[in-house]
Amino acid sequence: MPTVVTRLLSVLVLCAVAMPYSxxxxxxxxxxxxxxxxxxxxxxxxxxxxxxxxxxxxxxxxxxxxxxxxxxxxxxxxxxxxxxxxxxxxxxxxxxxxxxxxxxxxxxxxxxxxxxxxxxxxxxxxxxxxxxxxxxxxxxxxxxxxxxxxxxxxxRLVDPNGPLPTPPGGSIGTLLGGSLVRPVPGPVTSAFGMRVHPITGVRKLHDGTDLGAPCGTPVKAAAPGVVTRVETVGGYGRWIVLDHEHGVETRYAHLSAQQVGVGARVRAAQTIGLVGQTGYATGCHLHFMVVRHGTPVDPLG
Ligand SMILES: [Zn+2]
Ligand SMILES: [Zn+2]
Incomplete structure (x- = not known):
């Protein structure tokens, strides 16, 4: 039965994709x-x-x-x-x-x-x-x-129980003409994808990658870009947003301090701020996001 259902579903999905429909x-x-x-x-x-x-x-x-x-x-x-x-x-x-x-x-x-x-x-x-x-x-x-x-x-629908989809258009690093610089040296403490949030207990998309690092660790720009936002925003706390080419943005959240201002042009690996725990954070870490055309994608991709 499941295979029949699966096949039926894939036929439906194909129809849905094929027709610009109401x-x-x-x-x-x-x-x-x-x-x-x-x-x-x-x-x-x-x-x-x-x-x-x-x-x-x-x-x-x-x-x-x-x-x-x-x-x-x-x-x-x-x-x-x-x-x-x-x-x-x-x-x-x-x-x-x-x-x-x-x-x-x-x-x-x-x-x-x-x-x-x-x-x-x-x-x-x-x-x-x-x-x-x-x-x-x-x-x-x-x-x-x-x-x-x-x-x-x-x-794309992020299936809460299924494997994560690969972002369209190949790797972001390739798109930006190289690979992304890891913004802090620490380990990945929480990956991009569906998870139960440690503070709210709610299951949802974790829209970035958490890199564990002590507060005060320098945060480096993942690629050359322009600083478009330096602000404090809800759960993200203090964050910096960099604009790159091809509709790609990188965002660095929970910072304790920033070292660049809006409009600044930054090099890859340039220090832009310091790790902190502002916003919703259980400890010092960097919440690192890659956003393409407004949609968060997996930075590890
Ligand atoms: Zn809702
Ligand atoms: Zn996070």
């Missing part, structure tokens, strides 16, 4: 609300109305990133639900919900497909780092947003 039953497909198209935690249908489950999908993003309406509609709700800022858009038959989001729209506003409706906030109870919880509701039933989100080449 899924059966949906008036039209949804556009992705963030720049990236990866899914940190998929939808888990609750067995009962109030039962456990995950009533939406978590899409990894950056704090302050633009959140867009998935389809044309009217803003039905802007406010707080259980302390979390939420925006809800009515599309007729269905509603889309977005959280945690600082709204740029007001109740009653008409919005177009892809129109910015807010900015992503740092904390969502499901996410250690920033992510958007996107919900899809018809009447009072929660449905899987992935059934209607448009299929794009870059779409």
């Amino acid at each position: 899924p059966a039953g949906a008036a039209e497909s949804w556009t992705w609300p963030l720049d990236g198209t990866s899914v940190g935690r998929p939808f888990e249908r609750p067995a009962t109305v109030y039962g456990p489950g995950h009533r939406g999908v978590d899409l990894p993003g950056s704090v302050g990133g633009t959140v867009r309406s998935v389809a044309p509609g009217r803003v039905a709700f802007v406010g707080s639900v259980a302390g979390v800022p939420v925006v809800t858009i009515d599309h007729g038959q269905e509603r889309s919900t977005y959280q945690p989001v600082r709204a740029l729209v007001r109740r009653g506003d008409a919005v177009g497909r892809g129109q910015p409706i807010g900015r992503l906030l740092a904390r969502h109870s499901h996410c250690v780092h920033a992510c958007l919880h996107l919900g899809r509701v018809r009447a009072d039933e929660y449905l899987d947003p992935l059934d209607v989100l448009e299929v794009r080449a870059r779409f």
